[in-house]
Amino acid sequence: MSVNVKxxxxxxxxxxxxxxxxxxxxxxxxxxxxxKPQKGKIVAVGNGKKDxxxxxxxxxxxxxxxxxxxxxxxxxxxxxxxxxxxxxAIV
Amino acid sequence: MSVNVKxxxxxxxxxxxxxxxxxxxxxxxxxxxxxKPQKGKIVAVGNGKKDxxxxxxxxxxxxxxxxxxxxxxxxxxxxxxxxxxxxxAIV
Amino acid sequence: MSVNVKxxxxxxxxxxxxxxxxxxxxxxxxxxxxxKPQKGKIVAVGNGKKDxxxxxxxxxxxxxxxxxxxxxxxxxxxxxxxxxxxxxAIV
Amino acid sequence: MSVNVKxxxxxxxxxxxxxxxxxxxxxxxxxxxxxKPQKGKIVAVGNGKKDxxxxxxxxxxxxxxxxxxxxxxxxxxxxxxxxxxxxxAIV
Amino acid sequence: MSVNVKxxxxxxxxxxxxxxxxxxxxxxxxxxxxxKPQKGKIVAVGNGKKDxxxxxxxxxxxxxxxxxxxxxxxxxxxxxxxxxxxxxAIV
Amino acid sequence: MSVNVKxxxxxxxxxxxxxxxxxxxxxxxxxxxxxKPQKGKIVAVGNGKKDxxxxxxxxxxxxxxxxxxxxxxxxxxxxxxxxxxxxxAIV
Amino acid sequence: MSVNVKxxxxxxxxxxxxxxxxxxxxxxxxxxxxxKPQKGKIVAVGNGKKDxxxxxxxxxxxxxxxxxxxxxxxxxxxxxxxxxxxxxAIV
Numbered sequence: 249m250s251v252n253v254k255x256x257x258x259x260x261x262x263x264x265x266x267x268x269x270x271x272x273x274x275x276x277x278x279x280x281x282x283x284k285p286q287k288g289k290i291v292a293v294g295n296g297k298k299d300x301x302x303x304x305x306x307x308x309x310x311x312x313x314x315x316x317x318x319x320x321x322x323x324x325x326x327x328x329x330x331x332x333x334x335x336x337a338i339v
Numbered sequence: 340m341s342v343n344v345k346x347x348x349x350x351x352x353x354x355x356x357x358x359x360x361x362x363x364x365x366x367x368x369x370x371x372x373x374x375k376p377q378k379g380k381i382v383a384v385g386n387g388k389k390d391x392x393x394x395x396x397x398x399x400x401x402x403x404x405x406x407x408x409x410x411x412x413x414x415x416x417x418x419x420x421x422x423x424x425x426x427x428a429i430v
Numbered sequence: 431m432s433v434n435v436k437x438x439x440x441x442x443x444x445x446x447x448x449x450x451x452x453x454x455x456x457x458x459x460x461x462x463x464x465x466k467p468q469k470g471k472i473v474a475v476g477n478g479k480k481d482x483x484x485x486x487x488x489x490x491x492x493x494x495x496x497x498x499x500x501x502x503x504x505x506x507x508x509x510x511x512x513x514x515x516x517x518x519a520i521v
Numbered sequence: 522m523s524v525n526v527k528x529x530x531x532x533x534x535x536x537x538x539x540x541x542x543x544x545x546x547x548x549x550x551x552x553x554x555x556x557k558p559q560k561g562k563i564v565a566v567g568n569g570k571k572d573x574x575x576x577x578x579x580x581x582x583x584x585x586x587x588x589x590x591x592x593x594x595x596x597x598x599x600x601x602x603x604x605x606x607x608x609x610a611i612v
Numbered sequence: 613m614s615v616n617v618k619x620x621x622x623x624x625x626x627x628x629x630x631x632x633x634x635x636x637x638x639x640x641x642x643x644x645x646x647x648k649p650q651k652g653k654i655v656a657v658g659n660g661k662k663d664x665x666x667x668x669x670x671x672x673x674x675x676x677x678x679x680x681x682x683x684x685x686x687x688x689x690x691x692x693x694x695x696x697x698x699x700x701a702i703v
Numbered sequence: 704m705s706v707n708v709k710x711x712x713x714x715x716x717x718x719x720x721x722x723x724x725x726x727x728x729x730x731x732x733x734x735x736x737x738x739k740p741q742k743g744k745i746v747a748v749g750n751g752k753k754d755x756x757x758x759x760x761x762x763x764x765x766x767x768x769x770x771x772x773x774x775x776x777x778x779x780x781x782x783x784x785x786x787x788x789x790x791x792a793i794v
Numbered sequence: 795m796s797v798n799v800k801x802x803x804x805x806x807x808x809x810x811x812x813x814x815x816x817x818x819x820x821x822x823x824x825x826x827x828x829x830k831p832q833k834g835k836i837v838a839v840g841n842g843k844k845d846x847x848x849x850x851x852x853x854x855x856x857x858x859x860x861x862x863x864x865x866x867x868x869x870x871x872x873x874x875x876x877x878x879x880x881x882x883a884i885v
Contacts, residue, residue, distance in 0.1 A: 255427065255428045299571060303568070333530070339526050347518065383519075386485070420518045435701050436701055438699055441701065502701075584708075609784045610716070693882045794868075
């Protein structure tokens with residue numbers, strides 16, 4: 249699904265995954281003291297900074313910090329716009 | 340519509356869009372805890388910094404942070420002057 | 431009008447314009463929450479920093495932040511001395 | 522054991538070792554005032570930053586700060602994702 | 613008048629002018645809210661930093677911030693030693 | 704005596720000397736207000752940063768700040784792991 | 795007098811001069827509000843940083859800030875170890 253948004257510089261647009269706070273066996277997991285990364289899918293990427301091209305691609309599944317990015321609503325759907333450096337890993 | 344203002348360095352002049360705080364169906368949306376980006380149109384751009392040309396163009400529709408920039412009144416109309424790095428994306 | 435002051439590095443000397451806090455129709459404008467830029471005229475400029483020449487010229491009308499610069503009195507007249515980066519735009 | 526996670530930039534994925542707070546002779550060691558490093562094994566590494574390749578390899582046993590990294594759960598197992606600079610030494 | 617002090621790096625030695633807090637007509641000027649620059653004369657300069665030679669010369673009359681520099685007493689006379697960047701302008 | 708630890712980047716492993724808080728004549732020296740450096744011996748060094756090789760060598764006696772480094776226990780013995788920049792001098 | 799200490803990087807070893815808090819005429823000078831520099835003699839210097847060689851030499855009389863450096867006792871005598879940038883001037 250494509251969106252009509254072009255992030256600037258080293259920013260990317262992320263569609264957050266629905267939170268699962270249960271184990272495979274259905275047990276509800278309480279929050280722990282440590283911040284947990286969030287999961288999402290890249291839907292748009294910027295052109296990167298000079299000498300630092302963006303390394304994630306549209307469609308990548310990524311993990312990012314709980315407080316990363318800024319909420320942005322496009323055609324009734326919530327996305328997050330964040331810097332690529334807020335992303336921990338591709339999963 | 341052109342204005343007689345030349346932003347310096349990596350600054351741009353933005354004409355803020357009128358805020359819409361209703362959904363398409365007319366329901367008033369209350370503020371949430373997360374900061375929401377604002378929408379506006381670029382009306383003037385600076386020359387950029389050495390090795391970092393400005394990438395937005397006059398006429399671009401952009402999203403930026405709620406607290407970005409400084410208000411500036413030109414011929415009775417309010418604009419915002421901000422650094423290009425305050426802009427999240429072109430929409 | 432020329433002054434006998436040579437700003438150092440990336441500094442400029444600005445003659446502040448007289449504040450107008452009325453609209454064209456004569457209504458007094460109260461201060462708003464957002465900081466408003468101030469207007470002034472460049473009367474002297476430094477030589478810039480290495481690789482960053484000064485881009486404003488003597489005679490330019492400029493906008494700058496309310497708290498920019500340091501007051502300096504030359505022959506009974508008040509000026510402001512500030513860094514070029516404190517200037518938002520040429521108007 | 523391989524995991525399907527690709528850390529970005531200068532990040533690495535670490536599988537923490539089980540804490541041993543006893544001496545060889547079986548005496549329980551109380552916490553001291555000084556922060557103690559933690560031990561773990563590298564299970565995935567990023568591509569490094571421009572001009573700064575990653576120097577640890579998958580399989581390396583490493584020491585890192587007690588508060589380094591972000592917890593991440595992959596297929597029911599806890600890992601830590603951290604920047605390589607959070608790692609003190611290979612042991 | 614020469615002094616036997618060689619400032620290091622980008623530092624300069626300044627002989628502060630005697631403060632005049634009266635107008636030409638003899639009226640005592642009260643302090644205002646804005647910090648006013650101070651006047652002095654350069655009596656010694658360092659060799660500058662790599663790629664940033666010192667631009668003021670011995671004998672230059674300069675303006676500097678009220679809290680700039682460190683007092684230093686040489687043969688019973690008070691001077692200020694400060695970085696060149698603390699100097700606003702040559703007058 | 705060699706240890707099986709390879710510090711990363713600009714880090715070094717230091718074996719702290721036993722504290723002597725008496726003068727040669729046996730008088731106990733009370734702590735003064737000023738932080739005193741600590742003495743130790745380098746037992747392992749990292750490869751340094753790009754363009755900044757490590758300058759201390761294994762076997763060097765060094766002075767370092769009281770609060771420098773992180774304690775690390777190797778085979779029952781306490782060491783400190785710190786950045787080379789935490790070391791003041793070779794003695 | 796030589797000491798067996800080799801400061802690292804941009805550090806220097808300084809032998810502080812005995813404080814004189816009297817004028818030539820013997821009057822005791824009370825402390826003023828402004829920090830006064832201290833005087834000392836360079837007894838050892840580091841090799842400097844890459845591209846920034848040390849500019850003071852052993853034997854130079856220098857002025858430095860009251861709170862500069864770390865006390866270090868060598869063979870019963872107190873010295874200060876500080877970065878060269880903590881030194882204001884050679885006198």
